[in-house]
Amino acid sequence: MPFSRAWWGMGRGRLSLSGGSEARGARILHTNLYSVHQRVATTFRKDRVFLVGDAAHVNNPLGGMGLNFGLHDAANLAETLAAVWHGTLPESTLDRYDRQRRTVAERHLQRLTIAAKQLLEIRDPELREARKNDLRGIASDPARAREYLLDTSMIAGMREAATIA
Secondary structure: OOOOEEEEEEHHOEEEEEOOOOOEEEEOOOOOOEEEEOEEEEOEOOEEEEEEEHHHHEOOHHHHHHHHHHHHHHHHHHHHHHHHHHOOOHHHHHHHHHHHHHHHHHHHHHHHHHHHHHHHOOHHHHHHHHHHHHHHHHHHOOOOOEHHHHHHHHHHHHHHHHHHO
């Protein structure tokens, strides 16, 4: 089945394939609907068990934000684990991982992925053009562009996490 025959059911938040049974010379053996959903675990740490990446937070797959955010989780946890292991921080410091990453997941990751999905769902040509104009305005203003990039790259979230004790 040619890629152009795949469609994204925006209003329903489902990915579906339509058309024949061939995709670039490969036979499709199974198809399924994907429902976009988002969740954040109630805790990222329980005793000696830590949740990182998709185990800690599930969001829609737009923009690879889940992967990016999961890498940020891992970097945060690795740094803290190393410090505890080497005795430079007390074990109680490990609780900070949960406070930092869960807070940022709820404030930043969820907001960013919801906004990306809503952007793709815009059907009205006038609203779509207005959003493009907003983005052009951001791109033309170095200060706003920097703020936007820090936010969408999740660097702003990492910085916020570092301020949480």
